[in-house]
Amino acid sequence: xxxxxxxxxxxxxxxxxxxxxxxxxxMKPEEILNLIHANRGTAIxxxxxxxxxxxxxxxxxxxxxxxxxxxxxxxxxGLGLAxxxxxxxxxxxxxxxxLLMQLGSLATVAGAAPRNLVHFLFKNGVYHTSGAQGxxxxxxxxxxxxxxxxxxxxVCAIYDIEDFKRRLPExxxxxxxxxxxxxxxxxxxxxxxxxxxxxxxKQVSDLRAxxxxxxxxx
Ligand SMILES: Cc1ncc(C[n+]2csc(CCOP(=O)(O)OP(=O)(O)O)c2C)c(N)n1
Ligand SMILES: [Mg+2]
Numbered sequence: 001x002x003x004x005x006x007x008x009x010x011x012x013x014x015x016x017x018x019x020x021x022x023x024x025x026x027m028k029p030e031e032i033l034n035l036i037h038a039n040r041g042t043a044i045x046x047x048x049x050x051x052x053x054x055x056x057x058x059x060x061x062x063x064x065x066x067x068x069x070x071x072x073x074x075x076x077x078g079l080g081l082a083x084x085x086x087x088x089x090x091x092x093x094x095x096x097x098x099l100l101m102q103l104g105s106l107a108t109v110a111g112a113a114p115r116n117l118v119h120f121l122f123k124n125g126v127y128h129t130s131g132a133q134g135x136x137x138x139x140x141x142x143x144x145x146x147x148x149x150x151x152x153x154x155v156c157a158i159y160d161i162e163d164f165k166r167r168l169p170e171x172x173x174x175x176x177x178x179x180x181x182x183x184x185x186x187x188x189x190x191x192x193x194x195x196x197x198x199x200x201x202k203q204v205s206d207l208r209a210x211x212x213x214x215x216x217x218x
Contacts, residue, residue: 026185027161029122030054035161036091036120039168043089044081044207048074049129050187051093051122053194063210065203068129068191072102075109075119082114082176085211089172092119097127097135099143109177110151117176119147122184129190139183147179157181 033051037058045064047055052066065081067074078092099105099121109117125139126132135141148155154174158164164182171180198206 024159029184029187045091046078047093049095050190053189072098075105082117096123106150118178143181152177152179155179159183
């Protein structure tokens with residue numbers, strides 16, 4: 001007979017990991033990106049969707065590879081890089097609609113258990129890049145619970161930019177895979193309003209060339 005206890009667990013029995021504080025405005029994605037950039041050291045970064053345009057302006061021509069064409073693929077690309085470069089941190093800057101489209105990637109990342117991977121999720125509740133349509137479940141989707149269930153080593157949700165600033169150094173040093181759900185408003189630019197940037201194949205070959213050079217730096 002199946003374990004009845006397991007089947008009786010209701011969603012409201014799940015303990016909240018980080019309780020949302022009242023009266024906190026969503027964080028500005030640009031401020032989050034500035035802080036990540038200032039603290040990343042020599043980490044490789046994989047921005048996607050609306051994290052891309054601002055990242056391009058603050059971190060041009062460095063160890064970054066942006067992806068838009070393959071929705072939901074940022075963490076898989078990050079995983080490959082993390083496994084190939086175990087002595088370097090890899091930071092994935094993901095979108096909530098994208099992650100929903102490839103939820104299985106959470107289990108893939110957790111199963112591979114890269115100690116050097118940090119997966120930041122920019123949770124804005126919409127597909128901002130394609131016109132701000134609501135994602136299934138809107139802001140109620142609990143990605144922290146899903147990442148924890150998949151087996152990420154450390155998970156948390158952050159609502160406030162001062163809290164993010166305080167916790168970022170510890171997050172960047174923690175043993176991965178780490179998952180951080182960031183509660184954000186909408187970015188000023190999207191890949192549709194700020195077109196351009198280096199084509200993906202060239203970004204990949206540039207990154208490869210930099211990583212193969214001894215002592216490549218961000
Ligand atoms: C398989 C697939 N379906 C639809 C699209 C169209 N599309 C491009 S970006 C995007 C929205 C991305 O939303 P999200 O990941 O939440 O990032 P945000 O734009 O909110 O930062 C969509 C639906 C696509 N690129 N690929
Ligand atoms: Mg979104």
